[in-house]
Amino acid sequence: MHTYEPKSFSLPALDGISEKQIDAHLGLYQGYVKHINLLREQIADLTNEDAEKYAFAIESTRRRMGFEFNGMRMHEFYFPQWEGGSTSQTTGGALEKVLVEKYGSWDGFLTHFKKVGMSRGSGWATLCWDKKGKTPHVWWTVDHELGMLADVRILLAMDMWEHAYMVDYLPVEKMKHIEAFLKNLNWGVVEARFESALS
Numbered sequence: 312m313h314t315y316e317p318k319s320f321s322l323p324a325l326d327g328i329s330e331k332q333i334d335a336h337l338g339l340y341q342g343y344v345k346h347i348n349l350l351r352e353q354i355a356d357l358t359n360e361d362a363e364k365y366a367f368a369i370e371s372t373r374r375r376m377g378f379e380f381n382g383m384r385m386h387e388f389y390f391p392q393w394e395g396g397s398t399s400q401t402t403g404g405a406l407e408k409v410l411v412e413k414y415g416s417w418d419g420f421l422t423h424f425k426k427v428g429m430s431r432g433s434g435w436a437t438l439c440w441d442k443k444g445k446t447p448h449v450w451w452t453v454d455h456e457l458g459m460l461a462d463v464r465i466l467l468a469m470d471m472w473e474h475a476y477m478v479d480y481l482p483v484e485k486m487k488h489i490e491a492f493l494k495n496l497n498w499g500v501v502e503a504r505f506e507s508a509l510s
């Protein structure tokens with residue numbers, strides 16, 4: 312059976328996000344990788360043991376796949392967005408053009424993205440490119456998987472679980488986490504994802 316391995320990320324020192332915060336968060340990410348492997352092993356074990364007897368257990372376990380798999384994958388979108396260091400807060404490229412078209416201005420897009428990020432509860436604010444609809448979307452995913460859009464390309468993913476910022480900020484300071492997340496972004500990573508989504 313294929314086994315997932317945790318990825319490593321070359322993160323620079325971040326402004327407003329501590330090393331302690333990042334280390335704790337990377338540990339949680341590694342937990343998702345461990346658990347998607349475990350979960351798949353358990354489905355296989357239960358199936359081999361007695362698929363009929365354990366039908367409910369197998370089904371319940373399979374239903375957790377979206378949570379563990381996306382918990383792994385969303386963090387693999389998250390951390391690399393800081394790799395290479397912070398850039399100017401506009402992309403100046405093709406992505407900026409489509410976002411300005413949809414949201415009126417770059418600031419209009421950022422305001423909207425932050426607003427979605429302030430949604431209540433644990434989840435992700437994400438920007439994607441819908442290749443079929445030829446349009447960007449910003450949306451909210453509860454946990455890692457509830458409300459996830461199918462067949463879109465993820466361009467920018469902002470972790471809004473409390474674990475993403477509680478070492479540095481209180482829940483009432485959620486906007487500070489959003490500002491720090493954005494301030495440290497390498498928009499080149501996001502722009503490159505967009506270019507690859509177009510091809």
Ligand SMILES: [Fe+2]
Pocket residue numbers: 336339386470472474475
């Ligand atoms: Fe996270």
